[in-house]
Amino acid sequence: MELTAEKHSIPLSDGNSIPLMGLGTYGDPRTSHKGSGYEAVKVAIEVGYRHFDGALVYFNEHEVGQAIREKIADGTVKREDIFYCGKLWNTFHPPALVRPALEKTLKTLQLDYVDLYIVELPLAFKPGDDFYPRDANGKWLYHETDLCATWEALEACKDAGLVKSLGVSNFNKRQLEMILNKPGLKHRPVSNQVECHPYFTQPKLMEYCQQNDIVIVGYSPLGTSRDESWVNLKCPPLLEDELLVSAAKRYNKTTAQVALRFNLQRGVVVIPKSFNPDHIRQNFEIFDFSLSEDEMKAIEGLNKNIRFVELRMWADHPEYPFHDEY
Template identity: 45%
Template sequence: MSLGTHLTMKLNDGHFMPILGFGTSAATKVANSKVEEATERAIGAGYRHIDSAYIYQNEEEVGRALQKKMADGTVTRDDLFFTTKLWSTCLRPEFVQTILERSLKKLQLSYVDLCLIHFPVALKFGEELLPKDTQGRLIFDQVDLCATWEAMEHCKEAGLTRSIGVSNFNRRQLELIINKPGLRHKPVCNQVECHPYLNQSKLLNFCKSKDIVLVAFGALGFDIEKEWVMKNFPVLLRDPVIKAIADKHGRTPAQVALRYQLQRGLVVLAKSFNEKRMRENLQVFDFQLTAEDMETLDSLDRNVRYYQQTDFCDDPNYPFFDEY
């Protein structure tokens, strides 16, 4: 499947991002070898935008999958758009480049296409992904996000990443970066949870006004196997309204959820390790939701956030207390 310019979005730094991506996060009980196999299958199926992160702890396996698909001629490096993210233990500016270089070594890449600040809350630097004190409380760190952003800018200028952006930032935190004195590179995107139950319309409008792309993760709802996901909420893909729209178009509820985001102007990430569903999720470019469909899906918004990171809510930079 060719990902030409009609299936990409131009970023504010001139680079292009494929509008449909494949996510590589997995529950801890899923073996990393399964993630490697799934990434190979995804590239074979036609995905060219691969989304990863330091905290997923599977960069070596994802990197091997990339190398295998380049070695067998399925893709070249230029065909791929690869994203990684700096975790909260890596936000001190003096460590940003070192951590990105560590990820590049694991991935066997000389650069990534996009590097994001994964979450605006900083934790104590170290090997523990969630460092805790003797009482079991998270150990937060006081980090100036603007200084972290300056280190990200340096990584872009050094050629370690082509573009830089953020994830899970609210409007106030985006404005902090955008209005930073001496800003050299604006965030190209903000990757956030977004689906019909949490449509992020206000944040989307703000980002569009600033030429920042909103990237949707969790677009298909939640993965029940993931330990960090809220379980006491309705299952998005079982919603009767989404199912009725899917039946009308002869599509799956997942295809409708993905198409909804694309028609709103978002880049969207789809995560399934099942090859049949992987291929189904790619089949979203040959049908159109009607204006009525879009209004109906908009009306499902109920501020349901499956990925809350409630462990971080004691930090003043916790992003989800703001309206958007």
């Protein structure tokens, strides 16, 4: 299939489709200036992006929704051209809280439905107003919820027309199997959003997902920020890799464009986050070149099985997904 800036969607197992290139909208609420999500999404739609990845817990869905609605109102796009992915946060896993959480996202976006709604992490936290609940001693307050019961509540949201497709994020093989083998499963997860880049190519999880018609959506496709509170800083910066640098020179591209193109050619959806208009434009300019088979193999060989986003602070949670090999 020829991928172009206008046409680069791939099919999902439920009959819908997802654009391979998306924009991540995460911004640290403590450091992101007001309006940065709004500006980024407006620029991105003008550049040609149609896929936006957001979450209630990013605290900027109102900005993302406003930008989308304005670009619909001015005739640049129609609602059906846009693919929006929202996420169910850890404090909303009990089945009774799932639909209210999704409705909160829809109300914040001021949209009638989202295209994809995913379980952000397989970790349930104590429900309440605090998204990051801790006790008086600073210990995380976890909650026991059956992931299959959470999934059934999501299935009801799809049946009600609030969401087109359902997926998960940061699930390992065992957790995916739990959903896939659930008695009376109505709607299969169509995607699994996980960290994926040339230093962490996820070959085993990718193979398992392909066998089960689950699309991999790769977050941190360019490596990630150097925020030591949640990132493994022992990992070398991906975009300085010599092999990627030399490939970039060959094609007169940036190392970021080479890293994104690599995942695209593997059928991995990429959602690089940027609020920088130049980076937003550059990241999208990956449809006018392609990597050869030898180059793809060489970049695959860079895999170090190192995860930037380890989330070690939750490693004692019974459903922490990264203790398993994949």
